[in-house]
Amino acid sequence: MQYQPSSSHAPSYAPMGSALIQVEHLSHTIITKKQNIPILHDISFVVPEASLFVINGPSGSGKSTLLNMLTGIDRPTSGRILFAGEEIRAKGEDQLAKWRGRHVGIVFQFFQLILTLSAQENVLLAMELGGCRLPRRTWRQHALSCLNTVGLGAFAKRLPSELSGGQQQRVAIARALANDPPVLIADEPTGNLDSQSAQAIFQIFVQLTSHGKTIIYVTHDPTLARRASSGIELSDGRIVQSLPGSMSGGMQ
Numbered sequence: 001m002q003y004q005p006s007s008s009h010a011p012s013y014a015p016m017g018s019a020l021i022q023v024e025h026l027s028h029t030i031i032t033k034k035q036n037i038p039i040l041h042d043i044s045f046v047v048p049e050a051s052l053f054v055i056n057g058p059s060g061s062g063k064s065t066l067l068n069m070l071t072g073i074d075r076p077t078s079g080r081i082l083f084a085g086e087e088i089r090a091k092g093e094d095q096l097a098k099w100r101g102r103h104v105g106i107v108f109q110f111f112q113l114i115l116t117l118s119a120q121e122n123v124l125l126a127m128e129l130g131g132c133r134l135p136r137r138t139w140r141q142h143a144l145s146c147l148n149t150v151g152l153g154a155f156a157k158r159l160p161s162e163l164s165g166g167q168q169q170r171v172a173i174a175r176a177l178a179n180d181p182p183v184l185i186a187d188e189p190t191g192n193l194d195s196q197s198a199q200a201i202f203q204i205f206v207q208l209t210s211h212g213k214t215i216i217y218v219t220h221d222p223t224l225a226r227r228a229s230s231g232i233e234l235s236d237g238r239i240v241q242s243l244p245g246s247m248s249g250g251m252q
């Protein structure tokens, strides 16, 4: 199934597959002293398990805002998000931080590695912060195996400054995998890379989905958007297009 970005206002509704994430009637308004700014309007979709799910749309359409809701970094004004049937919103801040550490790996456009730590130490830090449950004596080996997953085992001792942009992003993916979350969420993960490095990153995502991970990504690159197995397109905070499998018939 190929994603066709379009400005059509006719979303397609397909029977729900195995939904890992369900977003139901989510709306978000930013409230400032001067005004209320509506950002997202009645968004409903499902993310099938092990899918490569794209969120597409023009600048300012609400993609990053929506990702922040999916990671639990921000809470929607109304509506709800169910993650494997469990509502994210119901958790307190402490609980939510722990939940995020185990359930969601986040990949940023500008990598955001700790520059004074080696590739392996960056992964180890994520294990520490995410409350890794593996026995401590196995941590270094586990960090190395995360780096091997992205083809960078041999670069474990290097600092970020000794790696190319594409390699730094691969370390960032290894870090996101540190606590074996079922979902990776990536906001423009290839936005800062040349097309060859972007393809390499994408290939890793494809491989990860074949091992059962769900990848939710935002991209402006139409070639990478078309490779999604599922997804939605936003415009002005509304869904204007969706791939089959992204909409739940029961929610309309």
Ligand SMILES: Nc1ncnc2c1ncn2[C@@H]1O[C@H](COP(=O)(O)OP(=O)(O)OP(=O)(O)O)[C@@H](O)[C@H]1O
Pocket: 030, 037, 039, 057, 058, 059, 060, 061, 062, 063, 064, 065, 066
């Ligand atoms: N804190 C804020 N205060 C006011 N408006 C905001 C705030 N954060 C986001 N917005 C507005 O919300 C809208 C959606 O922003 P968002 O960052 O989600 O867009 P985006 O689709 O990720 O854009 P881009 O492709 O440029 O990253 C924009 O119009 C933006 O100006």
Ligand SMILES: [Mg+2]
Pocket: 063, 064, 065, 187
């Ligand atoms: Mg954005």
